[in-house]
Amino acid sequence: xxxxxxxxxxxxxxxxxxxxxxxxxxxxxxxxxxxxxxxxxxxxxxxxxxxxxxxxxxxxxxxxxxxxxxxxxxxxxxxxxxxxxxxxxxxxxxxxxxxxxxxxxxxxxxxxxxxxxxxxxxxxxxxxxxxxxxxxxxxx
Amino acid sequence: xxxxxxxxxxxxxxxxxxxxxxxxxxxxxxxxxxxxxxxxxxxxxxxxxxxxxxxxxxxxxxxxxxxxxxxxxxxxxxxxxxxxxxxxxxxxxxxxxxxxxxxxxxxxxxxxxxxxxxxxxxxxxxxxxxxxxxxxxxxxxxxxxxxx
Numbered sequence: 001x002x003x004x005x006x007x008x009x010x011x012x013x014x015x016x017x018x019x020x021x022x023x024x025x026x027x028x029x030x031x032x033x034x035x036x037x038x039x040x041x042x043x044x045x046x047x048x049x050x051x052x053x054x055x056x057x058x059x060x061x062x063x064x065x066x067x068x069x070x071x072x073x074x075x076x077x078x079x080x081x082x083x084x085x086x087x088x089x090x091x092x093x094x095x096x097x098x099x100x101x102x103x104x105x106x107x108x109x110x111x112x113x114x115x116x117x118x119x120x121x122x123x124x125x126x127x128x129x130x131x132x133x134x135x136x137x138x139x140x
Numbered sequence: 141x142x143x144x145x146x147x148x149x150x151x152x153x154x155x156x157x158x159x160x161x162x163x164x165x166x167x168x169x170x171x172x173x174x175x176x177x178x179x180x181x182x183x184x185x186x187x188x189x190x191x192x193x194x195x196x197x198x199x200x201x202x203x204x205x206x207x208x209x210x211x212x213x214x215x216x217x218x219x220x221x222x223x224x225x226x227x228x229x230x231x232x233x234x235x236x237x238x239x240x241x242x243x244x245x246x247x248x249x250x251x252x253x254x255x256x257x258x259x260x261x262x263x264x265x266x267x268x269x270x271x272x273x274x275x276x277x278x279x280x281x282x283x284x285x286x287x288x
Contacts, residue, residue, distance in 0.1 A: 004232035008239045011225040012246025014218045020260040021215035027261075028208030032195055034215070036188035041216030043181035046174065049224070055174050062171030071163030071176075072183030074156050076191065079219075081153040089146045090265045091251035096278050097147060099244060101154020103285045109158055121288035128281030136274035137147065 016091055022079060023086035035080040039072070096136060100129045173227030177220065209261070237286045244282055248275060 018038065026034040050056035085094040104126050110116040160180075167176035229239045252275075258264030 001233075004229045004234045004238075005242060007225045008229040008234055008242035009246040011222045011229065011239070012243030012248075013250040014222045014225070014246075015243065016247050016250040016254060017260075018215040018218035018222070020254055020262060021212055021218065024261045025208045025212035025215065028205050028212065030195075032188060032191050034212075036185065036192055037213050038216040038219060039181050039184035039188055041214060042220040043178065043185050043216075045217055045220045046178045046181055046223075049220075050174060050178060055172055056178060057171060057175055059170065062167055062169075062175065064166040064170065067163050068166035068179070069163075069183060071160050071167070072180040072185075073187040074160040074163065075180050076184045076188045078153055078156050078160060080188075080191075081149055081156075085146055085150050085153075087262060089143065089150070091254045091262070092248070092265075092267060092271060092275065094150055095247045095251040096275055097150030098154040098157065099247070099282055100278050101151040102157045103154070103282045104151075105155035105158040107285055109162070118288050122285050125281040125284030125288070128284065129278050130281075132274045132277030132281060133147075133151070135270060135277060138270065 016095060019082045019086050019094065020091055022083040026080075026083035027087050031080040031084040032076075034083040035076050038079050039076060093136065097133065100133050103129055173223060177223040177227075181216070181220070212261075240286050241283055244279060248279060 022034040022038050025037060082094065082098070085097075107116070107122050107126055110122075111119075116122070164176050164180045167179050226239050226243065229242075230236050234242065252267055254260065254262070255265040255267060
């Protein structure tokens with residue numbers, strides 16, 4: 001009962017940890033250099049985990065649409081922009097705005113894919129998020 | 141000047157994240173979350189190399205900056221562990237929505253502490269009432285989106 005709650009919370013905290021660490025590296029190098037090291041270190045670590053514990057491809061190489069190959073590239077741009085942002089506007093504001101963008105675009109994507117029922121509360125959620133963003137902007 | 145650029149960039153990068161999760165999830169649908177993350181990091185490393193080469197082509201040799209501490213190269217560990225943690229919690233009673241909601245709480249809580257005390261060698265920042273109110277609105281709106 002308690003373990004998943006702790007893990008999920010920790011998972012979120014670690015998102016902020018890696019953004020801050022990459023931000024620090026970007027100050028000494030560049031945002032894209034930080035993103036490169038982030039991915040290389042992550043790749044080596046996950047390779048080691050897969051070698052030790054297995055579970056990488058239990059059913060053979062999975063079949064996926066061609067778009068799956070571009071997830072990593074988007075991740076590189078995401079980490080680079082996060083490193084640049086956290087060193088300039090701080091961790092809290094960066095997290096706030098990224099979450100806002102993720103939620104609003106998620107609702108838009110569901111709409112575009114026609115996977116959206118229960119639209120009214122989601123629209124209310126988007127309105128709250130946009131209000132929060134305007135407030136954050138006023139505070140500066 | 142930085143702020144004028146930073147706000148839309150941060151918001152847009154959230155949209156990038158949505159697409160990234162969608163695309164990486166296509167590997168996980170038939171493979172494992174570990175495979176999806178491994179592929180994303182592998183193809184990402186290659187993509188970052190290409191971006192770095194393109195960026196460097198048009199640039200003069202840069203000034204020498206003070207080197208980063210060794211730990212600053214280890215941000216990727218944190219991201220990889222996140223994937224391992226959340227791939228277990230989405231299969232627990234928390235499901236995806238609970239995982240997302242608690243993850244937001246973890247991000248917000250840790251960011252506030254990190255800013256307040258200037259952790260990881262980044263400048264410390266004062267968090268005002270307006271910031272907290274804005275954060276509360278965004279989190280409340282996110283919970284509505286996640287759980288409905």
